[in-house]
Amino acid sequence: MKLAGRLMSRRIMGKASFAELQDAQGRIQIYLNRDEICPGEDKTLYNDVFKKLSDIGDFIGIEGYVFRTQVGEISVHVTSFTFLSKSIRPLPIVKRDEAGNVYDGFNDPEQRYRMRYVDLVVNPQVRETFRMRSKLVQTMREHFNQLGCLEVETPILQPLYGGAAARPFKTHHNALDMTLYLRIANELYLKRLIVGGFDGVYEFSKDFRNEGMSRFHNPEFTQVELYVAYKDYQWMMDMTEELLEKVAINLHGTPEVQVGEHTISFQRPFARFTMYGAIQHFTGHDISEMDEAALRNLCKELKVETDNSMGRAKLIDEIFGTHCEPKLIQPTFITDYPVEMSPLAKKHRDNPHLVERFELICNGKEVANSFSELNDPLDQRARFEEQLTMGLRGDEEAMMLDEDFLRALEFGMPPTAGIGIGIDRLAMIMTNQPSIQEVLFFPHIRPEKEG
RNA sequence: GAUUCGAUAGCUCAGCUGGUAGAGCAUAACACUUUUAAUGUUAGGGUCCUGGGUUCGAGCCCCAGUCGAAUCACCA
Numbered sequence: 001m002k003l004a005g006r007l008m009s010r011r012i013m014g015k016a017s018f019a020e021l022q023d024a025q026g027r028i029q030i031y032l033n034r035d036e037i038c039p040g041e042d043k044t045l046y047n048d049v050f051k052k053l054s055d056i057g058d059f060i061g062i063e064g065y066v067f068r069t070q071v072g073e074i075s076v077h078v079t080s081f082t083f084l085s086k087s088i089r090p091l092p093i094v095k096r097d098e099a100g101n102v103y104d105g106f107n108d109p110e111q112r113y114r115m116r117y118v119d120l121v122v123n124p125q126v127r128e129t130f131r132m133r134s135k136l137v138q139t140m141r142e143h144f145n146q147l148g149c150l151e152v153e154t155p156i157l158q159p160l161y162g163g164a165a166a167r168p169f170k171t172h173h174n175a176l177d178m179t180l181y182l183r184i185a186n187e188l189y190l191k192r193l194i195v196g197g198f199d200g201v202y203e204f205s206k207d208f209r210n211e212g213m214s215r216f217h218n219p220e221f222t223q224v225e226l227y228v229a230y231k232d233y234q235w236m237m238d239m240t241e242e243l244l245e246k247v248a249i250n251l252h253g254t255p256e257v258q259v260g261e262h263t264i265s266f267q268r269p270f271a272r273f274t275m276y277g278a279i280q281h282f283t284g285h286d287i288s289e290m291d292e293a294a295l296r297n298l299c300k301e302l303k304v305e306t307d308n309s310m311g312r313a314k315l316i317d318e319i320f321g322t323h324c325e326p327k328l329i330q331p332t333f334i335t336d337y338p339v340e341m342s343p344l345a346k347k348h349r350d351n352p353h354l355v356e357r358f359e360l361i362c363n364g365k366e367v368a369n370s371f372s373e374l375n376d377p378l379d380q381r382a383r384f385e386e387q388l389t390m391g392l393r394g395d396e397e398a399m400m401l402d403e404d405f406l407r408a409l410e411f412g413m414p415p416t417a418g419i420g421i422g423i424d425r426l427a428m429i430m431t432n433q434p435s436i437q438e439v440l441f442f443p444h445i446r447p448e449k450e451g
Numbered sequence: 452g453a454u455u456c457g458a459u460a461g462c463u464c465a466g467c468u469g470g471u472a473g474a475g476c477a478u479a480a481c482a483c484u485u486u487u488a489a490u491g492u493u494a495g496g497g498u499c500c501u502g503g504g505u506u507c508g509a510g511c512c513c514c515a516g517u518c519g520a521a522u523c524a525c526c527a
Contacts (some may be wrong), residue, residue: 009487016484033484057476092462093477095488103488104463104476109518122462144520166526211526212452221527305524366527397526422527435520436527440455446518 003028003076004061004084006121012051018075021062027300029075030062037081041363049083057087094122101312112224113437113445125421126438133427136420137204137224139250140421143243144226149200154189156182156206162405163187163344165397169219170315182208187344188405189371190227191308194406194416202226204423214367215435219222219444222423231417232372237333240368241268244331244426251430259363259432262329264356270360271332275320278334282324287316295319309394314342328361343383343399345371346415360421363429370419377409 005023015034020027034046054060061082069075069243092106105123106112112119112126119126141151159178161168163185186205193201204224213219228236248255248266255267273281276288285298295315299306304318316338324334335358336348345355356372374380384401391398427439437443 011486011489012483013486013489014483018485018486018489020487030489031485037483054480069487071487073485073487075485090461090477094462095476097488101488106462107518108458108462110458113519149497164527207527209526212524214523214526215521217526223527228492420527425527 001065002061002063004059006054006087007054007058007060009056015046017050021060021076022121028063029069029073029179030078031067031069031075031255032078032081035156036077036079045081050081054083055087055090057091058083059085059087059176087325092118092122100112106156108436110445113223113443114448116441129431129438130441132431133423135251136247136427136430138421139247140224140243143246144200144224146220147200147228147239148399149202149226149228150198150200151203152190152193152203154183154186154193154203154205156208158183160162160402161185162399162402164207164209167211169208169210171440177229181428184209185223185420186225187420189401190225191413191416191418192405192408194229194373195411195413199230200226200228215437216425218424218440221436223420225418225420227373227416227418229414229416231245231337232415233358233370233417236370236417236419237270237345237358238274238334240271240370240421241331244360246350246415247426247430248389257430257432259429260434262363263430264330264363271328271330273332273334274336275316275334275338276290276336278324278328279316279319283319283325287319309390311340311390311393311395313338313342314395317341325361325366326364329363331360331362331367333358340386342371343387344374344380346374347379364403365425366422367425367429368419370417373413373418375409375413375415377406380409381406 003021003023005021008020008022008027011018017032019030019276021030032046032050034043037050038044038046041274059114061084062076062078063080064076064078067075069079092104095103097103106119112123144151150206157171157173158179159180159186164187166184167279168181168184170184171180172178172332183205184207185208186203190201190203196362202224204222206220207223208220210219211217244266245268246254248257255265257264257266274354276286280286283302287295290298292312292315295312296306299315302323306315306318306320310318320334336351336354337345339347339353339355342355345357348354348356358370359366360368373382384399385407388401389397424436424439427433428436431439433439
């Protein structure tokens with residue numbers, strides 16, 4: 001057999017040596033014997049090239065046959081040896097004993113993130129995390145394709161940013177001498193495609209938000225957004241359950257996933273609460289009839305911080321975020337949000353003060369956000385105008401009015417269900433990682449100083 | 452942006468009331484034909500994150516800064 005890979009350890013015993021070769025699949029032990037590799041008088045290849053010039057980290061190629069050593073380890077008996085490529089920097093050596101204890105680990109997060117290539121070479125569990133992330137995305141893509149949806153690409157550079165509440169990154173196009181924004185979401189473009197006649201579209205999209213960083217936030221992050229015509233948010237909830245159950249089973253062979261100290265089950269069906277129901281459940285207060293002033297008082301009582309730019313919707317969001325969200329560990333749908341919080345969602349069929357919207361909360365964090373999409377152009381215009389008012393009042397995240405998007409709606413959009421799923425957050429849960437940096441190959445980090 | 456903690460050899464980490472730096476692995480050399488955290492002997496390796504200050508003397512104490520982590524705030 002022939003193999004190529006990176007030399008990860010060497011045990012030289014005179015004329016015989018053992019070493020470990022690592023490739024993308026894993027590691028295997030190889031056995032080299034001087035007189036077999038160098039059958040003639042010239043022993044340079046073994047004595048100099050292998051013993052003296054090779055270092056851990058170098059790439060070599062071998063031919064040989066598989067055998068079992070005296071101690072019982074499956075190894076490759078090398079019959080020919082080729083030096084392929086040199087590592088001129090010392091690779092951190094991570095050693096493991098038989099019990100699996102790690103010695104001299106390459107653990108410093110700063111170094112691991114700055115030199116992810118080294119992290120990946122040396123820490124197999126890191127490679128495994130990223131394989132799982134890839135499989136997660138693959139499973140989702142297959143699922144959407146099976147639904148008959150079309151994978152599409154929409155602009156990252158946008159003249160107007162929209163589709164979410166966030167501060168954008170701003171850039172400048174020289175030839176057109178105009179401001180462009182990096183997208184914070186792709187919602188409004190995907191809906192234009194539904195107007196254009198596609199029944200289902202989705203896009204895995206890098207979005208950019210110019211906000212704080214934490215172990216849950218990176219300035220650029222990945223979302224998948226999916227829009228399906230002639231469906232509503234109830235359908236989307238069922239789809240989401242099915243999807244996530246499938247993802248968990250594909251990754252772990254079971255719908256149960258260990259996340260930190262919790263075992264999270266993605267077995268259908270997930271728990272469901274209305275927004276008001278959840279707040280009543282966790283705080284004991286029925287806020288469904290409260291106006292802004294009453295809510296403000298309640299916030300004070302519940303020790304929820306507020307400021308004057310916050311309207312009724314934001315106040316409710318704060319109460320939920322403080323008192324409900326952190327307690328929701330198992331996947332839970334929160335439905336029926338107040339209309340002011342959701343300028344792109346369709347009004348609830350039974351209650352004009354609510355919208356047909358759900359968020360999926362899991363491990364205390366939002367993982368998905370979905371609604372029956374607002375397709376009434378007159379209502380949409382009114383909602384945008386309300387956002388402008390919020391903006392004037394100091395809400396930096398209020399949405400901008402997008403005339404072209406309104407024009408698209410005026411041509412008619414079928415009833416549509418849409419969802420955005422945070423891939424990084426979901427990957428954190430599905431791979432049991434405590435921080436977003438662990439599921440991004442190259443998380444944002446301040447540049448190193450010169451020298 | 453705030454608070455707390457951290458930064459010492461390529462990697463993991465010690466270090467003393469403040470007296471000029473130590474281990475293991477890695478590296479180099481020698482020995483060794485079935486080892487596996489190989490082993491034995493020997494050797495080299497440091498601007499103790501940066502800049503100031505206190506002191507006869509600072510890796511250690513004080514001040515300022517850089518970078519990272521955790522928590523908080525904004526957000527997904």
